[in-house]
Amino acid sequence: QVQLVESGGGLVKPGGSLRLSCAASGFTFSDYYMSWIRQAPGKGLEWVSYISLSSTYTNYADSVKGRFTISRDNAKNSLYLQMNSLRAEDTAVYSCARTKGISMVRGVIAPYFDYWGQGTPVTVSS
Amino acid sequence: QSVLTQPPSVSAAPGQKVTISCSGSSSNIGDNYVSWYQQLPGTAPKLLIYDNNKRPSGIPDRFSGSKSGTSATLGITGLQTGDEADYYCGTWDSSLSVVVFGGGTKLTVL
Numbered sequence: 001q002v003q004l005v006e007s008g009g010g011l012v013k014p015g016g017s018l019r020l021s022c023a024a025s026g027f028t029f030s031d032y033y034m035s036w037i038r039q040a041p042g043k044g045l046e047w048v049s050y051i052s053l054s055s056t057y058t059n060y061a062d063s064v065k066g067r068f069t070i071s072r073d074n075a076k077n078s079l080y081l082q083m084n085s086l087r088a089e090d091t092a093v094y095s096c097a098r099t100k101g102i103s104m105v106r107g108v109i110a111p112y113f114d115y116w117g118q119g120t121p122v123t124v125s126s
Numbered sequence: 127q128s129v130l131t132q133p134p135s136v137s138a139a140p141g142q143k144v145t146i147s148c149s150g151s152s153s154n155i156g157d158n159y160v161s162w163y164q165q166l167p168g169t170a171p172k173l174l175i176y177d178n179n180k181r182p183s184g185i186p187d188r189f190s191g192s193k194s195g196t197s198a199t200l201g202i203t204g205l206q207t208g209d210e211a212d213y214y215c216g217t218w219d220s221s222l223s224v225v226v227f228g229g230g231t232k233l234t235v236l
Binding site for chain 1: 128158159161163169170171172173176177182212214216218222223224225226227228229230
């Protein structure tokens with residue numbers, strides 16, 4: 001069965017950095033786009049970033065562009081999110097999600113998320 | 127403020143039907159497929175509907191999706207207490223080149 005397990009969250013001061021990881025199992029990781037999605041306490045879902053099969057394509061929400069970097073290691077079935085210059089408004093639970101509906105080769109961008117991890121909490125506070 | 131607009135809450139009695147609306151614009155819902163997610167308390171979101179009206183394997187046909195113009199609707203029939211959850215719509219925004227979600231709708235089964 002598909003499993004996505006995030007780790008790396010914690011408490012960090014404003015301006016600090018954190019690297020999140022997502023370990024995938026139960027499917028051929030290299031066959032799927034992957035995304036990070038966050039949820040601030042008591043708030044709704046906010047898409048953060050996605051990455052293509054071979055890391056050729058990445059995309060970011062404006063709120064994190066230039067500060068966050070998504071990456072993947074297909075040999076390790078792992079997804080990462082490097083978060084720099086963290087702000088209080090980045091406080092959220094960060095989840096990785098298997099992403100479907102995107103094919104840059106076919107010019108199709110209709111993303112949806114068919115499996116989600118439970119998430120890892122990130123708190124940015126002094 | 128979310129790009130997609132959903133009612134904050136809806137309610138209905140067990141066994142009844144409820145609909146949850148998701149309103150957008152020509153650059154998002156009007157031009158792209160919509161997906162819907164169910165988030166039970168304390169759990170990760172679960173995909174209910176993709177490509178406007180398709181159900182993943184294992185999702186009962188009590189759940190349905192539709193789209194008309196710049197709005198989409200999630201329908202749930204035969205409501206059960208276990209359906210109490212937050213429901214989110216999502217789609218691609220062609221102008222912003224990002225994924226956008228609605229603010230979520232809390233369903234209460236009275």
